[in-house]
Amino acid sequence: MSPTAALVHKDDGYNFAYLDEQTKRMIRRSLLKALSIPGYQVPFGGREMPLAYGWGTGGIQVTASVIGPDDVLKVIDQGADDTTNAVSIRRFFQTVCDVAVTESTAEATVVQTRHRVPETPLKEGQVLVYQVPQPEPLKKIEPRETETRKMHAYAEYGAMQVTLYEDVAHFGRIAKTYDYPAVINGRHLMSPSPIPKFDNPKMEMNPAIQLFGAGREKRIYAVPPYTSVRSLDFDDHPFEVQTWKGSCALCGSTTSYLDEVITDDRGSRMFVCSDTDFCNTRQAEAAAAKAAVDKVSGEEA
Amino acid sequence: MTTSALRKPAPRPPLLEVSGLSKSYGTQIGCRDISFAIRPGEVLGIVGESGSGKSTLLACLSGRLQPDTGSITYDMQGRGPVDILTLSEPERRRLARTDWGIVHQNPRDGLRLDVSAGGNIGERPMAIGARHYGDIRSEAQDWLKKVEIDLSRTDDKPRTFSGGMQQRLQIARNLVTRPRLVFMDEPTGGLDVSVQARLLDLLRGLVRELGIAAIIVTHDLAVVRLLADRLMVMQRGRVIEEGLTDQVLDDPHHPYTQLLVSSVLQV
Amino acid sequence: MAYVAVKGGEQAILNTHKLISETRRGNPDLAELSLAQISEQFGLAVDRVMTEGSVYDRELAALALKQAQGDAIEAIFLLRAYRTTLPRVAVSEPIDTSKMAIRRRISATFKDIPGGQVLGPTYDYTHRLLDFALAAEGLERPQAELAAEPLDETVPRVIDLLNSEGLIEEEIDENDGEVFDLTREPTTFPARRDQRLQNLARGDEGFVLGLAYSTTRGYGGAHPFVGELRLGEVAVEIVPEELGFPITIADVTVTECQMINQFRGSADKPPQFTRGYGLTFGHNERKAMAMSLVDRAMRARELGEDVRYPAQDAEFVLSHTDNVEGNGFVTHFKLPHYVDFQAELQLVRQLRAEHEERRRKATGSEQAKEAAE
């Protein structure tokens, strides 16, 4: 045996889901605390993961701590299952815990996401794990944690409202389009992670458990099932979500978040669902319905 | 007969009562054994030479510095007299941004320089729950008018303002929630004489109109003559003389006060 | 127009793995580096990776460097991630650097020190001229001569000599023996010194160096003297519960720097020198010295000095030293941001349309006015 061979870890040399059981217990305790104080950022002893910070280390630690052998995992980035980061994280879990994976939102028990909430409504019993780059919504106003901690503790959120005021004063509207701050359970101001504001209403009163992991900043927070999520706004400039004039070019959806795709170098573009599972499912259903109709009319003829 | 005597407010329970307040920095005395009271709507001036402890006293009163001994009793709305040193930090912070105002000598300490003038004034109302943009903005503009800042500057950032404008904006930002007590440390310091006079005029108008009590630290006797009902003179951390402003200025007893008054008259 | 959403991301990713492995190997006609070669001949790189990766294992660090094509930060990252999977068997006793088997030891504060100045292996006194002779392989190298007498087993620390006169502050244990563990607990502010030192020890060498440099250029008012810099091997001991006495489990090489700084004194304190401390795995004087300067700078608040510059601001420094964090976050902007960008794109289009609308109305009404006049 060469001297290096002893160092090479086989994939199954790692504990189930990479983290050791003690670490997982520590993270679960933080998760329980986070669920008990909705929207409150719980500091946790985040570990270094074999994934770069900012690439979902918080999310994978949370997922690693809640996932069990019987779970079915779905991983998305930008709403899609086949984007590089989603593929890499899904492969990581297939390697270190050998769980079943799926692209179907409905079939998944745990969904780890970056930047989107799936279009298909979640159900009780499902867990949605968000990857969070910057958990502190007040960071842009006050860079000091010693101060932001007090602002949260005393619910001093006036300065945050000032940033909305500035938007309206300068642009005539609130100009935050993603990572749109919201007050959870009427108490804590929370960053929903960089999901588009389009997705904020989906967080509200959601039957699923929503967990947020920020690896680099070592914070965990949560929105328990059926919890109020109020996006900040003004009475005369109420919160509103993005809308599109057209519909998805592939499935015709008029209710989903659309990505813009540039189709040639003359600037032609089309809009398609950002949620690939949602779009594919609708296309398949439409095709099946059409086939059924064709079959019926064929028989009639 | 002096005009202050005529203006003397009817005896009401004090708004703020200070007793035996001391603060030192190591062996250096900041202020020592200060006791006084101020009633609603009353303006108290504090004068004294440089280093006599004025800023130290003001910082203790406004909750920015923890005194070594003494008590500060404030008549809180709906709660009555409370020793503010026993308040929890959130209660004190809340008090400071609703019932009190603090006008800093350097407007940079009291303004958000990267937020528009309107936003600066709107912050306090928003902090206590205002959620109607139109109302917040029109209230901000009311205040800009009051402090004589052109409405076309509403969306400009204070860093593009002159020193006097910044100081006026700071005053508007503080007074918008109609505090009952305002602390001012050298509000006219560093300003040109003509600008000072306008600002003083404005302050006097606002304080009288809104019935705000104020504690104003300055070493400018013209400021106290114009604004203060009562006057405290400090030297080496202690209060050496106190009384109605005109009395103290026209008939000073303590040699230091005499010197102070005469030195000003010579100018 | 037929558009098919891009599929096959998974296959493309697998291909990148193959490509990077090819690139790493370079020209296969050349001999492959062995871990022993890296560990022996790139020793200082290995030392840095062990320090910032916070695992003392030359072989693993060499492997990380090999896997990372010599990219120190990537190698540190690999080692850190591996570290996560290691069980914690025991917590060692504090190492005693006065019992170090010294290879190098210098002081800039006294010409003669008990135990002597030991110059040891260093580039300090070389001319930095490219040595073309090294380009040829199999060169004879000069042998250093052995001293007649071995060094003392215990060499007192220079800083302790000042201590006896009360000229330098005493080191105080502010934690009652409880030591913070950066690898298990999240950083909190205000951070105590144990937390700060651990952070600096793992901090990026370049960043810590830059901060240290800034304190000597007016951004922090440092007046440092190297009280002592020493390199050598120290024993790592643990006390197994069932034994109740310490046993040595390893010898590790460390570099230690005790920096002396001036302090004017205050009303309660007579003037006294203050300390800054630096420690690294292996041989890394640059890092140890930089660390000790930044450690001292961050003590400004507790020493009653003004906190005005970046290096004195513990919250700023500690949040930005870690290159695994910084590297990850800065490079994460490579990841797709389609969704957020789409949201911004939409907003900018809308704002531009509204702007255009306002302008048209304004010029329209002006024209109408002109026409009326």
Ligand SMILES: Nc1ncnc2c1ncn2[C@@H]1O[C@H](COP(=O)(O)OP(=O)(O)OP(=O)(O)O)[C@@H](O)[C@H]1O
């Ligand atoms: N942070 C501090 N540390 C140590 N001593 C201080 C500090 N702040 C003030 N002092 C001292 O306390 C005394 C009172 O200072 P203070 O700033 O209250 O005076 P002041 O009356 O406001 O003076 P000025 O008119 O110059 O503003 C002075 O001797 C001053 O040197």
Ligand SMILES: [Mg+2]
């Ligand atoms: Mg002062």
Ligand SMILES: [Zn+2]
């Ligand atoms: Zn679609």
